[in-house]
Amino acid sequence: MKSASLERSRTMSKVLTYAALILGTVIMIFPFVWMILTSLKSVPESMKIPPTIFPAELIVSNFSDAVASLPFGHLYLNTALMVFFRVVCAIAFSSMAGYAFAKLQFRGKGLLFGIVLVQMSLPSQIFIIPQYQMVAKMGMANTVFALVFPGIVSAFGVFFLRQTYLGIPTEIGEAAYLDGCNQWQTFYKVMFPLTGTSVAALTIFTAVFAYGDLMWPLVVNSDLQMMTLSSGLATLRGQFSTNFPVLMAGSLLAMLPMVILYLIFQRQFIEGIASTGGK
Amino acid sequence: MNKGAMTKLSAAARREENWGWIMVAPTIIGLLVLNLWPFVQTLYTSFCEHLGFGHYRFIGLQNYINMFQNAEFWRATWNTIYFCILTVPLGLFLSLLVAMLLNAKIKGKGFFRTVFFLPMVCAPAAVTMVWRWIFNAEYGILNQLLGTHINWITDSKVVMITCAIVAIWSNIGYDAVLLLAGLQNISKSYYEAANIDGASKTTQFFQITLPMVSPTLFVVMIMRLMSSVKVYDLIYMMVEDTNPAVTSVQSLMYLFYRSSFVAGDRGYGSAIVIWTVLLIGVVTIFQFIGQKKWVNYDV
Numbered sequence: 274m275k276s277a278s279l280e281r282s283r284t285m286s287k288v289l290t291y292a293a294l295i296l297g298t299v300i301m302i303f304p305f306v307w308m309i310l311t312s313l314k315s316v317p318e319s320m321k322i323p324p325t326i327f328p329a330e331l332i333v334s335n336f337s338d339a340v341a342s343l344p345f346g347h348l349y350l351n352t353a354l355m356v357f358f359r360v361v362c363a364i365a366f367s368s369m370a371g372y373a374f375a376k377l378q379f380r381g382k383g384l385l386f387g388i389v390l391v392q393m394s395l396p397s398q399i400f401i402i403p404q405y406q407m408v409a410k411m412g413m414a415n416t417v418f419a420l421v422f423p424g425i426v427s428a429f430g431v432f433f434l435r436q437t438y439l440g441i442p443t444e445i446g447e448a449a450y451l452d453g454c455n456q457w458q459t460f461y462k463v464m465f466p467l468t469g470t471s472v473a474a475l476t477i478f479t480a481v482f483a484y485g486d487l488m489w490p491l492v493v494n495s496d497l498q499m500m501t502l503s504s505g506l507a508t509l510r511g512q513f514s515t516n517f518p519v520l521m522a523g524s525l526l527a528m529l530p531m532v533i534l535y536l537i538f539q540r541q542f543i544e545g546i547a548s549t550g551g552k
Numbered sequence: 553m554n555k556g557a558m559t560k561l562s563a564a565a566r567r568e569e570n571w572g573w574i575m576v577a578p579t580i581i582g583l584l585v586l587n588l589w590p591f592v593q594t595l596y597t598s599f600c601e602h603l604g605f606g607h608y609r610f611i612g613l614q615n616y617i618n619m620f621q622n623a624e625f626w627r628a629t630w631n632t633i634y635f636c637i638l639t640v641p642l643g644l645f646l647s648l649l650v651a652m653l654l655n656a657k658i659k660g661k662g663f664f665r666t667v668f669f670l671p672m673v674c675a676p677a678a679v680t681m682v683w684r685w686i687f688n689a690e691y692g693i694l695n696q697l698l699g700t701h702i703n704w705i706t707d708s709k710v711v712m713i714t715c716a717i718v719a720i721w722s723n724i725g726y727d728a729v730l731l732l733a734g735l736q737n738i739s740k741s742y743y744e745a746a747n748i749d750g751a752s753k754t755t756q757f758f759q760i761t762l763p764m765v766s767p768t769l770f771v772v773m774i775m776r777l778m779s780s781v782k783v784y785d786l787i788y789m790m791v792e793d794t795n796p797a798v799t800s801v802q803s804l805m806y807l808f809y810r811s812s813f814v815a816g817d818r819g820y821g822s823a824i825v826i827w828t829v830l831l832i833g834v835v836t837i838f839q840f841i842g843q844k845k846w847v848n849y850d851v
Contacts, residue, residue: 379572
């Protein structure tokens with residue numbers, strides 16, 4: 274008798290859990306579905322009252338209109354190059370510094386690591402005006418270099434990889450050292466290959482945030498050909514204030530590369546970003 | 553360590569020290585040039601008038617005086633705080649709820665997790681675009697479904713709530729994944745013991761789950777608060793600066809962007825950003841004082 278009612282309440286709570294999760298899924302997915310559906314409608318149909326759900330006729334030209342008004346080829350390339358160089362810099366410099374801070378003894382270590390912590394705790398906007406002036410002074414505005422510039426070093430990357438190196442037993446490094454490796458070889462050949470998971474996490478984290486960043490690309494590259502997907506999209510917003518099918522097509526094109534990567538590497542994305550959690 | 557070893561490092565130790573310096577050099581030089589020096593410059597610039605082309609004249613506290621006398625500035629400060637009030641508690645509550653649902657024994661956990669996390673990888677510029685369309689007053693699907701005529705984006709009383717909805721939707725999956733990790737660290741034996749004692753689910757939540765997850769919740773809350781104080785991209789994409797409702801929704805960072813890069817008043821812009829840093833500092837201090845009341849580090 275008692276176990277039957279327990280059983281019933283257990284089934285009940287399971288049903289409620291699924292119901293809540295499915296409701297949540299609908300809320301999370303709906304904007305994306307609506308984006309796709311709208312991107313295939315004609316403008317008059319998109320404004321129909323009451324609205325139609327499925328497009329009466331598929332208007333693929335919305336995508337070519339979006340491509341015609343925004344140089345998507347350039348935007349993809351600029352974004353890809355920015356992400357690539359930021360990731361490479363973050364991994365190379367942060368691995369070296371993270372290893373040194375975790376495993377090597379040198380004078381001034383505490384003070385230098387303090388600089389890393391200070392940078393991490395300040396909002397990036399506090400650096401933007403002087404960073405912009407530096408780029409402008411170098412005559413490098415409207416270049417890929419300008420997009421990469423604030424991401425050349427990653428204080429967060431140093432902090433994060435230092436944690437990883439701290440977790441690797443020092444004995445491993447000492448063994449390599451006794452085998453005749455110097456400090457660089459110990460780092461490069463023995464220790465660095467052990468940090469794969471963390472390096473992947475840092476890669477994903479750096480890429481996702483560089484991809485979504487809006488203020489810096491808007492400030493530093495005003496030339497449409499040199500914008501990123503994010504900042505380019507911001508200009509589209511003004512151009513087509515009422516043509517939502519074209520806006521939706523443009524937005525879809527802008528977010529597609531990262532979404533595809535995400536769907537392929539879901540676990541790495543979620544666990545990677547979660548492990549960097551807090552930033 | 554004796555005195556001789558202190559003053560005269562062995563050859564090996566000296567090599568190690570050199571490697572240490574070499575390996576941190578790119579990072580430290582980068583941080584000095586890209587961050588530390590700019591920070592000092594921003595601080596100095598906030599006491600200057602921008603004469604154009606990167607030339608400045610020292611004017612003392614004038615930017616701050618102008619700022620504190622400016623209604624738009626106070627409105628932006630309030631907007632930022634209001635945005636945090638609207639998004640952080642409700643967002644955390646919903647994220648914890650999602651995390652608990654995902655922590656239950658269910659099928660398709662991976663699928664649900666992927667779905668909730670999806671907005672995280674989409675550029676804010678792209679997702680806010682579809683929300684603008686959903687919230688469109690005349691043709692947007694939301695007004696049609698509700699049968700209302702709310703000006704979600706242009707009504708100065710509503711627009712902040714609209715932005716808060718989008719912000720919560722965007723961040724819920726990320727926060728839920730972090731909280732889920734915290735929930736999974738709670739040992740099952742607590743719940744088994746509670747079940748034997750006949751404790752209700754509600755009691756279990758308040759006596760076990762909440763205290764045990766509170767350190768994670770605290771970290772997520774700090775992180776969410778920090779990024780909410782700095783909110784910019786979402787509001788910028790939802791409400792362009794020609795929208796009449798912009799003053800009712802612009803955050804401090806939006807005002808910073810407009811002052812520094814649209815109006816070109818970089819001294820004033822720097823003062824705003826310094827003010828924001830102070831605000832973040834105050835909020836953080838209050839959080840760390842307040843945590844003693846509810847965060848449980850005993851276990």
